[in-house]
Amino acid sequence: MLPSASDLLAAALAFAVPCVVILAIMPRWIDFLRSKGSTASDVHKALGTKVATPAGPLLLVALVLGESAVFLVHESTIPVVVIEVALVAGAIGLYDDLRGLGGVVKPALMTLAAAPLILEQQVHQSLYTAQIYFPFFGSTGTHYIIFAILIVAAMPVSSNAFNMLDSFNGEISSFTAIAAFALIAGIVMRGYVTPVFNWDRLAATLPLAAVPLSFYFYNRFPSRIFDGDSGSLMFGATYAALAIMGGVEIAALVAAIPAVLNSYYIIVSVKGFVEHKKMGARPTYLGDDGKLHASDQPGAPTTLVRMILLGSPMGEKDLVKSIIALAAFACLLSIITSAMTWLI
Amino acid sequence: MNLRHLYGLMAIIAVAWLLIVAESYFFIAVIRPLGPPLHVGGILSTILKLVLTAALGVLWVAVMFAMDTLYSRSKRGTPTSAS
Numbered sequence: 001m002l003p004s005a006s007d008l009l010a011a012a013l014a015f016a017v018p019c020v021v022i023l024a025i026m027p028r029w030i031d032f033l034r035s036k037g038s039t040a041s042d043v044h045k046a047l048g049t050k051v052a053t054p055a056g057p058l059l060l061v062a063l064v065l066g067e068s069a070v071f072l073v074h075e076s077t078i079p080v081v082v083i084e085v086a087l088v089a090g091a092i093g094l095y096d097d098l099r100g101l102g103g104v105v106k107p108a109l110m111t112l113a114a115a116p117l118i119l120e121q122q123v124h125q126s127l128y129t130a131q132i133y134f135p136f137f138g139s140t141g142t143h144y145i146i147f148a149i150l151i152v153a154a155m156p157v158s159s160n161a162f163n164m165l166d167s168f169n170g171e172i173s174s175f176t177a178i179a180a181f182a183l184i185a186g187i188v189m190r191g192y193v194t195p196v197f198n199w200d201r202l203a204a205t206l207p208l209a210a211v212p213l214s215f216y217f218y219n220r221f222p223s224r225i226f227d228g229d230s231g232s233l234m235f236g237a238t239y240a241a242l243a244i245m246g247g248v249e250i251a252a253l254v255a256a257i258p259a260v261l262n263s264y265y266i267i268v269s270v271k272g273f274v275e276h277k278k279m280g281a282r283p284t285y286l287g288d289d290g291k292l293h294a295s296d297q298p299g300a301p302t303t304l305v306r307m308i309l310l311g312s313p314m315g316e317k318d319l320v321k322s323i324i325a326l327a328a329f330a331c332l333l334s335i336i337t338s339a340m341t342w343l344i
Numbered sequence: 345m346n347l348r349h350l351y352g353l354m355a356i357i358a359v360a361w362l363l364i365v366a367e368s369y370f371f372i373a374v375i376r377p378l379g380p381p382l383h384v385g386g387i388l389s390t391i392l393k394l395v396l397t398a399a400l401g402v403l404w405v406a407v408m409f410a411m412d413t414l415y416s417r418s419k420r421g422t423p424t425s426a427s
Binding site for chain 1: 347349350353354356357358360361364365368369371372373376381382383405408409412415416419
């Protein structure tokens, strides 16, 4: 079914409000953090530049305001659940930014972000369908308990996959914006072929694209601000929640393949969940030529970036362009997956 | 920007995607008809379905592990996640 005028209004507000909030307030937020001494060294710069951090709280506010706009137009539960998931993930991330959490504690706590989805589903049965739609071949049966278990598992997997991809200037903001675009494409295709479809699912996804897209202007090379774990964990958890409520789980998984592979290779190479500060060696190093090189130390974790740099050292700006290219490729595969699921 | 240096990683992502699609087919066409839905099925068919589904996950992980090893060796014999 096609969207109505109010659907389009909600979509426009959902995209515009977070953009305006971030573009208007981020410069002041950067100054505020700097005045408080809340900065981190950019370890991939020769001069060890200090960068303001974390942007997560402002990103969270922007996302909440975008979702609130959707709620005001649609009076739907979907944006409320997105806000709840983002608040839980953002709070865990902020604690990690300020005090630090262990490599095992963080993913364990992130399972809490599944609670709003599962609990709200008990009240509003239409929040999600407890089945997974596969490309070409149909869907699974409806299994409430198994689906709830999968939701609990999805939150730490998704949030930590996004968190582990947050290492270079503009990396997480560009990746999240591209992945969110894949989600939007999937939900649009689903809505187009579904006879009765609530377009609030699409509108609720738009802030997840608008927030990282506008944040990219401050986070890109050379970064003026880092998002911190409060930003990356919130992005990952919100991404999973929107994929579940949009019914586009497989397409979301495909779009996130670069992040999933990155975290998988890290976990395998360091043999468990280890905080990056406690890893024995760094995956990359800054050479005398000013370019990033893949580390050949035996204890260095295998990361997506290290794999990109194998045999072809490059500057940080080109490295992030490479990651954007891989994210765009995965996004294309995700859109093909959505077409195979809903249109063919 | 020249994308040639990314072809190997794009191949890994494409293989990961193809495996997801192929395993989806195996799940729907082979595993799902093995018995009634889990909540009403017998314990044997339930266990068989769960084991086969887990095997699909293990296969995906194993192939990605092999792809990493092949990719890293082809680049310059740098230590991989296996080392």
